[in-house]
Amino acid sequence: MFPFSAAVALCILIISTDSSADDVLKGEQESASYKQENITPNKTHSLQRTRLFQYDPVQKGHVQYVEDESGRKMKLVTLATNPPVFEVPHFLTDEECDHVIKLAQENGLETSGVVSELLPSLSDGNEEEIRQIFTHLDFNEDKFLSPSEFADGLLDIAEGLLSDDDVKLVLAEFKLDINNDEQLDFEEFKDTWTVDVENFVRKWVEQRQASNDTSFRFSKTRVSDQTWLDQTWYDDEILKRLHERVIKLTQLPKEIVYSSESLQVVHYKPGGHYHAHYDSADLEEGLECSHTQYTDEEEGNVVLEDGDKPPDGLEEEEKCEGCEEDVHHDESPSRLCRYATVLFYLNDVEEGGETAFPVADNLTYSEETLANMTYDLYDLSYHCYDSNVIVGPEKGKAIIWYNHMLNETTSWMGDVFNRSLHGGCDVLKGEKWIANNWINVDDVYERQMEYQEEFMKEMENSKTLTDEEQKAENEFSERIPKEDVNRDGLESENLDTIETKTIDRDEL
Numbered sequence: 001m002f003p004f005s006a007a008v009a010l011c012i013l014i015i016s017t018d019s020s021a022d023d024v025l026k027g028e029q030e031s032a033s034y035k036q037e038n039i040t041p042n043k044t045h046s047l048q049r050t051r052l053f054q055y056d057p058v059q060k061g062h063v064q065y066v067e068d069e070s071g072r073k074m075k076l077v078t079l080a081t082n083p084p085v086f087e088v089p090h091f092l093t094d095e096e097c098d099h100v101i102k103l104a105q106e107n108g109l110e111t112s113g114v115v116s117e118l119l120p121s122l123s124d125g126n127e128e129e130i131r132q133i134f135t136h137l138d139f140n141e142d143k144f145l146s147p148s149e150f151a152d153g154l155l156d157i158a159e160g161l162l163s164d165d166d167v168k169l170v171l172a173e174f175k176l177d178i179n180n181d182e183q184l185d186f187e188e189f190k191d192t193w194t195v196d197v198e199n200f201v202r203k204w205v206e207q208r209q210a211s212n213d214t215s216f217r218f219s220k221t222r223v224s225d226q227t228w229l230d231q232t233w234y235d236d237e238i239l240k241r242l243h244e245r246v247i248k249l250t251q252l253p254k255e256i257v258y259s260s261e262s263l264q265v266v267h268y269k270p271g272g273h274y275h276a277h278y279d280s281a282d283l284e285e286g287l288e289c290s291h292t293q294y295t296d297e298e299e300g301n302v303v304l305e306d307g308d309k310p311p312d313g314l315e316e317e318e319k320c321e322g323c324e325e326d327v328h329h330d331e332s333p334s335r336l337c338r339y340a341t342v343l344f345y346l347n348d349v350e351e352g353g354e355t356a357f358p359v360a361d362n363l364t365y366s367e368e369t370l371a372n373m374t375y376d377l378y379d380l381s382y383h384c385y386d387s388n389v390i391v392g393p394e395k396g397k398a399i400i401w402y403n404h405m406l407n408e409t410t411s412w413m414g415d416v417f418n419r420s421l422h423g424g425c426d427v428l429k430g431e432k433w434i435a436n437n438w439i440n441v442d443d444v445y446e447r448q449m450e451y452q453e454e455f456m457k458e459m460e461n462s463k464t465l466t467d468e469e470q471k472a473e474n475e476f477s478e479r480i481p482k483e484d485v486n487r488d489g490l491e492s493e494n495l496d497t498i499e500t501k502t503i504d505r506d507e508l
Contacts, residue, residue, distance in 0.1 A: 050449070051411035052339065052441065053251040054402055057084040060361070066251070069244040076400075080360040080389045083417035084402050087391065088249065091398035092242070097346040099238045100229070101433050104265035109225035127190065129333060134189050144183040147171070170201060225269075228262040229435075232459065239263065246342055246437050249400065256448075259455040260440040261291065261338075265346075268353060268424065268432040276358050276378040276423040280403040281335035282416045283443050289337035291440040292451040339413050339441035342400045343434055349393045350430030356380055356387035357401075357422045377421075384425035393432055404441075413443045 055064070055076065062078040079085040092100075137149045147167040168182060178188050229236075231243040247257045281287075343355065358377040375383050384390070391399055401422075407414035424434075442448035 049410070049412075049445065050253060052406055052413060054406050055084060055086065057081040057086070066249060068248050069241065074249065079391065079399070080357060080401075080419075082361050083357075083420040085357065085360060085389060085391075086400050088398040088400065089394075090396050091245070091249075092344055092346075092396045094396060096238050096242065097344075097395055097433075100242075100263075100265060100344070100435055101346050103229055103236065103239070104227045104267070104433075107227045107229065109227045109265075109267055111225055130190055131186065132333070134186050144185055145189060146183050150184060150189075225267045227265050229265060230262040232258050232262075233462065242344075242437075246439075249342065249398075250340060250439060252340075252439065255452040255456055256441060257439060258459065259291075259452045261438045264436040264438075266434050266436065268427045268434075270427050270429060270431070272353075272424075272432065273381055273426045274424040275380050276356070276421050278403065278416065278421060279336070279341050279438065280338040280416060280420075283414075284335060287333055287335050289440070289442040289444075289447070290334040291337065292442045292444075292447045293334050337413070337440055337442055338438045339404050340400060340402050340439040342398055342437040342439070344437065345393045345395060345397045346433035346435060347393075347431070348395045349427060349432045352426050352428030353393045353430075353432040354384060354425040355391040355393070355399065355422060356384050356425050357389040357391075357419070358383075358387040359419045359421055360387075360389040362388060362419055378423075380423045380425045390425075393434070404443075410445070412445050413441045 057078040057080070058064075059081065060078055064076050065073045066076065068074050074088055074091065076086040076088055079087050134145070137145055140146075140149075150167055150171075170176070171182070171184075172180075176184070176188065176191075178191075229239060231239040242263075243257065247254050250257065358380075375386065377383060377386065380387075401420060402417060403420050404416055405414040406412070424432075442451065
């Protein structure tokens, strides 16, 4: 079966353990390009194009070093080459980990969801969008949706994994398959893909769960709580320090990192998991990237996402309402464009909670092989340890991987690494805290340049305003009589005895 996430509409993966490389693999390898040079950020209209950086993984176990913001050398160990996955021990200090968790708790956590671009189409019945979804799901392009392909579309609706047999039961019980051939053509799909199917499927899942039928092994896609911390606008020393460290680690222009998504902090309790998924969507002409679609074409200004607005004055960052769903608050079709993922482990987990890459470094893949698999590789509750690469959670460690290859001609963002499928295994004992630092890049170079240029202007304007407010506050303070300042009995000379502790990164 092919569980589907709308965020990865074109990234349906098929695998094979065949040791001989096929033409698909050869094409993917030839299109991948690794650049190991520091690129100087350029303005939008510069004659020299900005190029993206990507580490060469060399081979599994290879070690290389890069300096952090303080000059300390960070160690990168290659865990996989396709996609390139690297482990970075001691990326954060214990103090930094604890601080991020504390901020997340203070900000408030909400139940995690999965990004869905399909559900708006259910409510408005837009035939063009529905046809686009049908094409996405029709992986083998035979103009019909098999149970496996239809199951991909039901993933966001059911909020969990359904087997092919489950899908057949859904089709039969709700008479969705008009001619009873166990597949859907577009006309059947169009009639099916209405707001009613959402109610049908969720009601059916609830009934099956209540029946205690042991053959129905339903597992929710994601079981966790989350919140967002904005490193760009929120005035927090540690968050800003981590932002600078990510810039050093990724060796990408600061404009790209600053204008990327906020830091997502996720909390998993026992049983918490996130089944295998992709962080980014495949390239698709006509479907804009979520992060750049908010550029106001008339005014040329960046329309910031709900969680990314600069605070008024020095007020706290506003809570992100709906979290990932906020990316689609205008209900326009879009796709996630995440060039790379940097994941922080914020605590030690007593048991479980690994990050798994089921098909990393697989040599070949084919539809026939996946169809004949004896288990569902997306289901990490049962098949975590069948994965090719498994990373144990360790406080302070980070892992970085690339969701996209580099275009060999332009050195800009290219196709998705099909083997970047990954997820979080069940926490068996204790709890798990992680943070996701996604690096957003639009594959349309000009749109990315326009977006980040306007974003940096917004940053500069906000900084200027803050500086002016601080200056005004200082002038106001100077006009206050000293006895008013020390009205609580604190002698001004005692302020000199307050010590500031800095973190010595060399002690790690």
